[in-house]
Each structure stands twice: as C-alpha cells, then as structure tokens.
Amino acid sequence: MSDDVMTEIQRDHLFNLILKGEREDGRAFDEFREISIETDVIGTADGSARVKLGKTELLVGVKIQPGEPFPDTPDKGVLITNAELVPLASPEYEAGPPREGAIEIARVVDRGIRESKSLDLEKLCITAGEKVWIIFIDIHVLNNEGNILDAASMGSIAALLTAKLPRAQYGMGDDIPLPVRDIPVAVTVIEFGGALLLDPSLTEGAIASTSLITITNSDGSISGMQKSGSESLTIEQVLQAVDMAKNAAAGIREKFLEV
C-alpha cells in the first residue's frame, strides 16, 4: 500500500510538471539525456559497445562463431539476441532465466536488426545447409536508470558496426567487418497525461508505463514497432510518437552511429 501511495504522489508531481511543459530533470519533452557510446571495449568479444544514457549503462557484446543454419533458411546466417537484466543493475532485477521484460527487449532489438535487413544474413552463409556464421548479440545491463530499450538498441547496432568476422581463427582467411547495411535505431516514446516524452527516466518509465517503440532506418522507413505497457494509445498519439521517434533516431544515428 505505501508503495502505491508513493506512486500516487509521484504521479501527481509528474503530472503537474507536464501541465507546465516541464520534466523532473529539466529536459524538454523530446530531449534525450546525455548519450555516450564507446566501442571495442571488450577484448574477448568480436564486437562490443558500452552505452551510457544519462546514468543508465549497459554493455553489448557480439560473439561470432560457425554453426548450423536453421533448417528453413539453410543459406543464411543466424542471429541470436539475448538480454540479461542481472540483479547487479537494479534492486528490482532477480537472478534466473530471462523474464518477459528481458525477452521483450531482446526480441524488439532483434526484430529491428533483422527486419531492417541491416545484417546481410545471406553473406553469412559458409556452406549452404551445413555451416553458417552464428551472430550472438548479448545485451548486459549494468545500471538501469530508465530506457534500457533504447540504450540496448544503440549498443547492439554500434557493436555490430565494429564487429569482425573471426575468419582467421577458423582458418577461413582474414577477419573482415560484418556486412552491416543499415543502422536501425529504436526510440521509445512514453505517454503520460496526454503528453509524449522521449527517453523516459526511471521514474517516468515507472509512472507512465505505456510506450510506443519505433525502429527507423537511415532512409526514414520503419522496420519495427511495439506498443508496450498497460494503457492504450490513440491513433493521433501513435502517429505523433512515430514522428518523434524518427527525428530522434536520425539525430542519434548521425551523431553517434555513423562512421
């Protein structure tokens, strides 16, 4: 009950701020916290990135190894995305197999990369039907202060952009960069009190649990969306959220991800 009371008070506080066009940390509605993306931070990975989004922090490691293709795509590489919300990163996280929250993050990030055709999976075939490259994207959350999903998306594509196919290790020639063709960026827009906000802080994300995630590509097209959370959105809100996400993604792509 006392948790509920606290939430009620915070909710009122945030709502009053929003009526005045303000957020608790002084940002504009469409303003991200400070972003920092550092790549090649893990020597044991074939590609890696450390993302900081305000105080939110996570690592993405890409590991690449030969393996069997899926039976229904014998001539394509395999992409496997996993997110670990380890209990080090938040008092709410518990040890154990990934729960629906971690699974949703991994699957939305995975879909963005897969559906944008950012990774050229055909080029990751070694011997059709027998051996292909398996690309593991592992998202390891270190500190959750809100908006893990956007940080995971940035980190995943950043890690892929710097990843190398470890061909030398398997006697297949020189290492070459992964064939990455596009830079999909997922941006979460939360709805609260009728307003739409980018890059929710921990409190904002907890109070306004409903969000629309939109993944846009370099040409502005959309390659993935997900409404998440227990409230509904109007059609107008959806359209506006898509625009906000597209603009924000363009900025992030240009500033942090393009080579």
Added chain:
Amino acid sequence: MSDDVMTEIQRDHLFNLILKGEREDGRAFDEFREISIETDVIGTADGSARVKLGKTELLVGVKIQPGEPFPDTPDKGVLITNAELVPLASPEYEAGPPREGAIEIARVVDRGIRESKSLDLEKLCITAGEKVWIIFIDIHVLNNEGNILDAASMGSIAALLTAKLPRAQYGMGDDIPLPVRDIPVAVTVIEFGGALLLDPSLTEGAIASTSLITITNSDGSISGMQKSGSESLTIEQVLQAVDMAKNAAAGIREKFLEV
C-alpha cells in the same frame, strides 16, 4: 476444511445413489456418456482427432517426421506420446511441465499402442541405425469433465488410424497411411462403495479416486493395465473390471474406430 466437508456430502450422496443402483446423471453403471470422435480436424497435423465424451473434450494430433532411432532399436521407428493438461481445460490445471497425472495418461496411452503392437514400428525404419520415422502423439485436453484417459486413448488410436506418413514432403515417394495393425482401447473402471462404474464423471472421478484401466485389443486380449488411485482393489473387483473394460472397448471399437 470446507472442501473436505463438501467432498463428504458429495460422497454420501453418491454412495446413497449407488446403493439404489443409480448414478447422478442417470446412467447405468456400465454406460458411457455420449461419445463423438471426429478425425482429420487439424490441417497442420499428419493425423488428428477431436473426442467428446459427454462434455469432456480433447484433441489428439499426430506429427510425423524423420529422425534418429534409439541406439538399442536401430531398425525401429520411435513413438513419443505426450499429454498436455493446459490450464484452459480445468481450474485445477496449472501451467508448467507435465506433472505425474499428465505423465501417467501419456505413458498408459503409449503403452497400449506400443504393447498391442498396433503400430508396426519395424515398418517405420527408413535407414537402419540412421533414420527412422518419429511418431509424436500429442494429447491436448480442452475441457476436463472426467475420464480424460479413455478419451485420450480413443483419440490417439483414431488419430493414428487416419494419419499419413508424409513421405512426399521429404522426397520419399507418395504419402501412405500409417501401418496400424490393431485398435487398442483403454477403458477406466472406478470403484466406489463396492460398485464398479464405467466412464466416471468429474465428480465420480474425484470421489472414487481409485480405478483400474484396462487396454484391450480387437481379439479381446489385454495389452496394458494400470491401477491408479489411493485405495486398493480386491481380486474379484479386478477380474470384474477387466470384463467390463473388455466389453466396453469392443463396443467403442466397433462403433467409433473400425473403418
């Protein structure tokens, strides 16, 4: 405690009925509820059947695919039977891996088919020691109003009888019917207050938890038995139960399962 009281009252009620030779729904002791078996109901399965036993309802799907034989039977097909008591079918069922009840149903049904040699596993060998047909029987309970086991047994053999070996899909020639040589039928007899009853309703099954399942074949022979439940049976009860099961099975086989 209140559950126990309810159970006590129901038990007395059923017992008084039985003393008068009656059952709560007016059936004779050796009378089944209405049976309906519809086959080929699932297009994605290689064989299927929907069974209704009164209001009890379940689906059985048969899926067939090539795979490796067991090391100790390199020249035989593999039969795998599984029962899912999904929480949709009863307020008592919970999500999660199969518990002992579901495992017992699957194993008794499996034994009936296996031990009657109803399925000619030798004919399901493709390349000895390397590739054989794997036959999956999946029992999916939709509504449990008692006597799931008999329904599962009927559904399994009905689904096998209409199943086709999907040879075309694997470039091995035309699809042909599964080699089914016998029609084993499991019949459950419950004991309560000294009386033996067929096809227990939900209440009867809950009150008189002890039953004898007998699986009989077309020639009247027995290919499987299982006493289930927390009470004992006398030898006379066992012998009488076997006779009741054999007669009931003959009727079910003739009316619903023979082509």
Added chain:
Amino acid sequence: MSDDVMTEIQRDHLFNLILKGEREDGRAFDEFREISIETDVIGTADGSARVKLGKTELLVGVKIQPGEPFPDTPDKGVLITNAELVPLASPEYEAGPPREGAIEIARVVDRGIRESKSLDLEKLCITAGEKVWIIFIDIHVLNNEGNILDAASMGSIAALLTAKLPRAQYGMGDDIPLPVRDIPVAVTVIEFGGALLLDPSLTEGAIASTSLITITNSDGSISGMQKSGSESLTIEQVLQAVDMAKNAAAGIREKFLEV
C-alpha cells in the same frame, strides 16, 4: 530460535571437551572413525566402491562410454564427476538438482583426480578429435553422518582403481584396467576453538563449519586444496592442517587403497 539455542549448547559442550583434548566420541583429534572400503559392489558399473566412514556411507559408481572430446582437448578423455545428495541420506537433503554443497564435493573430488594426473586422460583418446572415453564418476550418498567429502574422495579413487575400460562391448578388443597413475586422497581438517580435528562427525561438522580440504598424492605433494565454510583460518592453522592431511592421507592410501 530453538535450533540456535541447541546449537549454542552443543557448541559449548564441544568446546569444553576440546579444552580437555577430547572429542564427543572419544577419538583423538587426528583420528579417523573406522574406515571400510569395498570395491566391485555394483555389477552394472564399470568400477564401484562402497565406503563406510563410521556410520557415514556412500557408493561411488564409475561408468565408461565412448563419446566426443571437448573441442579444446581433442586428444584427451573426458572426466565428469557428479555427487547426488539424495534425500534418503539425510533429513536435510532435498530432491532436486545439485545445490552448491553437492557441486563443491563433486568439483573438489574431480580436481583432486584431474590435477594429480591420476587418470591418464591422453591414454583415453580413441580417435583424436572424434571419439574418446568419457569417464563418469557418480557419488551417491546413502547416509550422511559427517565428512562426506573424504568418503567421496576415497570411494572415487577406489572405484577408479578397480574400473575396467569396457572395450569388448564396443568391439575394441579386451577390457583393460583404467590407466590410474596416482592415488590422490582428500582429507578434511576442521577448525574449532583453535583446535584442528580430522574426520568431523555430523555434530562437529555442523558446529565448526570451517574446514580446509587438502588433497595429497603418493609422493606427498599437494594437488588440490579448498577452504570451505564461513570462518577464516590463520596461516599457521593452514600449514598445520596441510601436515595433518598429508599424514592421514598416507595412512589411508597405504591401508585401504594400495593394491
């Protein structure tokens, strides 16, 4: 709480005894309970031993079968050690996957055998990179009355010493003894009230939870150590414990394990 009180009383009792240089069952500090090791007790195993240490009792079974080597040691056999603390053996044990206690026992025993190079894993290669002998050591505790670890260590090496490579079964010639080159013996020393004791009884082990396990070889060298438990040890205690363990191991090796 009452458990804590009991523990407190027992602790005081044991402590008073130790001040007088005594133990509850009259043994000297460096005295083992009666040891009995019987080998070849399980016909279905390729090697086996039943160990009694006072009333503590366990079985070790060794099973050997061909299988794939680990990718990083393609020309070596594989050793897999597992300990099952089944609920039959103690009211404290619960059914389920091994917990940290069972895992620690298995891993310490495994390390002793592995690091002493007692088993010549190179000789257990059949076809490099493809097929090697897999050696399973299964420790099955039957009655835990203290000091399971030492009993498990004795039983494991005793079972290995009598194990045969089942070559005939796989058409590879005659069965031959396993290539065992050394006899590592693990000895647990517990610390309580400043005193060091060998072969803790159940009570002693519960009260003085901190121990040093030292695994020594035939030549007196050390091939494994593990401090276990929630208290610390001084350097002097460690050195003394190693000496005690080495002497005790020599006695056990000579009396029970050497052929």
Added chain:
Amino acid sequence: MSEKPEHFIVDGKRLDGRRVDELRPIKIEIGVLGRADGSCYLEWGNNKVLAAVYGPRELHPRHRQKMTRSVVQFRYNMASFSVDERTRPGPSRRSIEISKVSREAFEPVVFTKFFPKTAIDVFVEILQAGAGTRTAGINAASLALADAGIPMRGLVSACAVGKVDGEIVLDLMKEEDNYGEADLPVAMTAGRQITLLQMDGHLTTEEFYRALELAKTGCDQVYELQRQALIEKYSKEYTTEIEDEDPAPAGEPEGDADE
C-alpha cells in the same frame, strides 16, 4: 514451407481471391467449454483458436496480489501439432512475448479495480496456426471475457495489416505473412483506443499511415462479427430459457450452444 509465389496480387485479387481490404472468413462460437467461466472458439482463415477465462479468482502466490485491483494474466500457447514443424510443448520466447502484449491489450479495458486481490486468467490455445494467431487469440479472448461476465470498457478487436507486392493489404494469409514486406498486428476498442500494436518489416511513414487506416476498417469488421456472435449467443439463450417453460421443442437437441 511453401515456395514464394511470384505475385501476391493479380488483377486486384490475392492468392485466395480476396480483395486487398477483405478479411478471411471468420467463424465464432461462444461458450464452448464447460469448466471455464467464459470461452470462445474462433476460426479465422486457417487459424483455429480456443480462448478460456477463469476468474476473478484467488491469486496465488499471495505476494503477487494487488490490494487495489485484479491482476490480468494471459497465456498464449501453441499446441505441438498446430504448426508444420512440431513445436516442443511449453512456453517459448515468442509465446512469452505474445502473452505479454496480449495481456497489455486487455489491461486498458478490464475494470480491474472491481476485484482487488484477484486474478483474471485468460488462456488462449492455438490449435491450428495459419498466420495471425495473436490477433485471432485476442478476438477469441475478448469474447471469452465477455462470456465470463468480466466488466470491460468495451470489446477489443484485432486484425493484422501488411504489405505485399508493394501494396498495403488487410489480414495476411500464410504466404503473405511468410514472404511479405511487413506485418502490423493491431488491436483496438470500438472507441479507437489502440491496445496492441506491433510491426515487423519495412514501411515508409506514409505506408504506415495507410496501414493504420486499413487496420481500423479491419477491426471495425471484426468488431461487428464479435457483436453479432454475442447477440446470437445470448438471444439464443434467452429464447431457450423461454422455450424451457414450453413443452420440449421437437427435433432440435437443447444446449447445442454449449458446444
């Protein structure tokens, strides 16, 4: 998996003869299961799904209870035989994600505050899958909730929109889903509150706008079918009740609506 067709739309007609804005045939039966508090069987093209609702009922374990509201739980589950390649029983990452977003499709409309501390459990079983199982499941669940008498702000209606041959089309069939350029499942209330929105594939913003418009049309049609099914179900029951007071009607068995 079938081959990719060369064209999906020829002369304004799709592979199955539909127009681009036309739904596949939908068949609805409400109240089909005896044990559940509410249930619905729904066929949609080649999909066959069953939904059941239990509750409001006690929520276990207790620490998951909410003091001020009911907890909606949703389990989307595929029968092993519902797809071409047999799936292993039990939850997959995919089904966990679908269960999450489906639950969130109902949380906005269920009056959870009416039933503090309870659970409202929605179970969806996919018996035969043929593109669009999540939307089929949501439509069935919506009616099962109504059938269970759970108070809601309104029905939730769902359908998918996609893109094939560069055109935005309503309600993807299997080939369109497998080889199409985008898939956009949407759920909304009659009041145009969007409660589920996901997207995979590749759409320009303009295409997305058009897709959302088409989804509205589709959901409207679904809503009308849901409404009709409810009216039919309850008017029939109403009729049956009145008829019950008359002499038994000739020719037609009673209670058909239950199956």
Added chain:
Amino acid sequence: MSEKPEHFIVDGKRLDGRRVDELRPIKIEIGVLGRADGSCYLEWGNNKVLAAVYGPRELHPRHRQKMTRSVVQFRYNMASFSVDERTRPGPSRRSIEISKVSREAFEPVVFTKFFPKTAIDVFVEILQAGAGTRTAGINAASLALADAGIPMRGLVSACAVGKVDGEIVLDLMKEEDNYGEADLPVAMTAGRQITLLQMDGHLTTEEFYRALELAKTGCDQVYELQRQALIEKYSKEYTTEIEDEDPAPAGEPEGDADE
C-alpha cells in the same frame, strides 16, 4: 543389451535354472541407515535397492498440508550407475510414474489419519537394476515403513509375473523382461487387497487370470520373507538388549544389525 535367447524355458527350467513359479533369491536387511527413521536394504536377483522412511514430519510447503491426514510421498530414484547405459541423474517420466503408483501402493495401508498435517516420506534408491526394480523397491519400502514404526494395516508385498515362451512365469529376470511377452507387477496385502497392478505386453483374459493367481503365490512367498526379516531384526534387538545386561559377549561385535 544381451541377445534374445532362442528358448526361455527348457525342460521346465528357466535360463537361471528356476522353475516357472520360483522367485529369485531375496536378501533383506532392516535398519541399515543411521539418519532415516526406518530403512531397508534388499537384494532380489540382480537388483540392489535401498529404502528409507522419514516421518511423520512437518510438510513443506504448508499449503500442501492436509488438515485431517498425513501426506504420503514416494520418490523412486535410479542411481546413474544402476543400469547398463548411464542414466542422467534426476527424475525421468518413467521414474515419476513409478513413484506415483508406488505411493498409491501404500496409501491404502498407512493410517494417515493418525498424523494430520505431516508428511511420511518414502525414498527408494535403485543401486543396481536387474528387472523388477519397482517391486523390489516396494518390498523394501514396506519394511522401512515398519522399521520407522509407521502404523499400517499390514505389510505390502510385491512381485511381477510375466509370460515367456507362451508360459506364465513368476518373477521375471532381465532377459525375460527384455524379450518376454508380458510383464505384470502386482503389490498386495496379506489380506489380498491389491494396491498396485500394472501390465505391459499381451495376455488373453485366461492368461491374465492365471497370472494373477501366480502373483498371489509370489506375494505370499515375499510376505513370508518380509515377516521373517522383521522377526529376526526385532528378536535380535531384543536379545541384544538382554545381553547388554550380561558381561560383554565375546568375539562378536555389537550393533551388527545396524549395518
């Protein structure tokens, strides 16, 4: 697995020289484990099994407690090394089913009403398997329950009957079990209450009648051995107690019966 013999019975003798109605040798030791409340080690032909009973004791978790009776729990477990091919530790579908029917073999005879809210835990470990482990386990468990002082209506005695070379034979050995035509494990009380009955294979009704008759004879013989073992155990203890008052007896160590 050994080859199938050409004949199982030659001149009225079976492969191991037994008559068709003769049991394999049985060896029983009661009270062999120090921690358990009751225990029994039993060898039967090549089977070596150990049973332990704990309880009545507190049942966790609490919601599983019954207000009016004790809950009997039974865990049948195979040691990894107990069979020819090493089994993975932990429960299998087979062992879960055997645990269920074994529990139900004791529920009719244990006076559970004497101990409300408690658990009576029976653990059976199969140390070496040689056909008939479930009946061996039940016989050992029966004596472990008696040793634990659990009040029962009577001992449960079990044996299997089968069919080989067209004849009904008592107590199948391994080859008969592997290649025989039927296997019928039965457990009953001295009062002829059948508490376990399973059947696999192929029997005419007449053969089943004869098999059940032979099972009675077998269970009678087992019962007699169980009774003798109990008498021996407790008379010896009684003797030991008396002897204790005398000067220590020469030559023979005390407490042998415990091991």
Added chain:
Amino acid sequence: MSEKPEHFIVDGKRLDGRRVDELRPIKIEIGVLGRADGSCYLEWGNNKVLAAVYGPRELHPRHRQKMTRSVVQFRYNMASFSVDERTRPGPSRRSIEISKVSREAFEPVVFTKFFPKTAIDVFVEILQAGAGTRTAGINAASLALADAGIPMRGLVSACAVGKVDGEIVLDLMKEEDNYGEADLPVAMTAGRQITLLQMDGHLTTEEFYRALELAKTGCDQVYELQRQALIEKYSKEYTTEIEDEDPAPAGEPEGDADE
C-alpha cells in the same frame, strides 16, 4: 586458445615482462553504479569486473531469514561475451562453486549480527576474463561493500600465486594459468586471516609454503591499492562537497566520481 609457450620465464622476466613477484596493473573505480548501494569497477591485467552491493535489505523468501544475523549472498556471473568461446547465460557448476567460496571469503569479516533478518547481496559480473576472475571479483566486492557502508572487520584482499617453469610466481596471467603447474587463489584480511584458499595443480609442501608467503606479499600490495582507491574516492567527495559551497568550478563537470 593460444599455444603453450616454450618458456614462461626468460632472464627473470615473464611473458609480459613482469618479475615473478610482480602484480599485473590494477585500476580501481569506486561508486560507479547509480542503483546499487555500493559498487566498484576493477581492471586487473585483462580482467574487467564490476561488483555491486545491495543491502542490508529484506530477504525473500522469508523462511531463509535468520533471526540473529544478516545473510550474505554472493553471485559471481560471467557475461556471455567475457570469454573466448561464448558461454551460455546463467549459472554453471563452476560459477556456483566460485559464488560459494567467494561468499565464504566475506562471511568472516561482515558484521552480520548488526542486521538481523536481512540480506546483504553482493553481485559480481565478469565483463572480460583474463585469468584470476575470482580474485578480481573479490577485490571489487570488498570495495563495493565498503562503498555501501557495510560494517566489516576489514577489507578482504585477494590474489593468486602459481607455479610455472618450476618457479613460484605471483598473479598468473592467462598463458600461465592455462599451462602452468599450479594455481592458488588466496583471499585474506590485512590481519592475515585467510578467508579464501583454493589450489589446483601440483606443489610440494615446501613450494606450498613459499606460495603462501608470496600470496601474503601480493595481498599486501592489493590491500594498499584498495586503501588508496577508497581514500581517493572519499577525499574527492569531501573536496567536492567543499567546492560546492564555492561558486561552480570552471571547466570540469561535477559528479565525475560517479562514473
């Protein structure tokens, strides 16, 4: 895995140029995570580890609470990308054992009696592994505990000693760890209380004595670095607090110490 070098020590220098008694470079940052009560990032040679402490906080489930003290919990976890061959997420037998001995390295120094019924949770994430992760994790955990303000008898400092080319050397690097003759991780307090001690490999008793001496020297150096890091962290914070009263300092962003 790299090839085994011919010599590990040439002219008194190791492969990376260190003397036999020299540590690899260590870098420490305290208080790097926002959500945790205490945290520490530590690089040691090629190891990159992160430790966080939560607590004292409520311990769930309740039956695990201790009435008279806090329960220390320790979870050592490897990120999937932290090693050459990707590891599956989640606990392994190795990580469970390391978690146990690491927890036991802190239980002797934490004043658990101050916080009855609570948990003190220590989480260590290995982000990049390069020989000696457990000692790196313990050193980071020690500082995270201090950062969280958990009262302790003193810091715990850890390092490993080993044997290569027949010489006892401090702080094994990866090649020395893979191909060396012994590995001895040790943790101790400044007061020379040994709280962790493990050993793998092959050492004479004399070598063990020398190894333990060298470990003392190593732990002393580690302790000094830990102490310096704490002083730096807290004096900086003290300075920052004073500066806060002055006008904002030019050029340098505040709060750097948090990252």
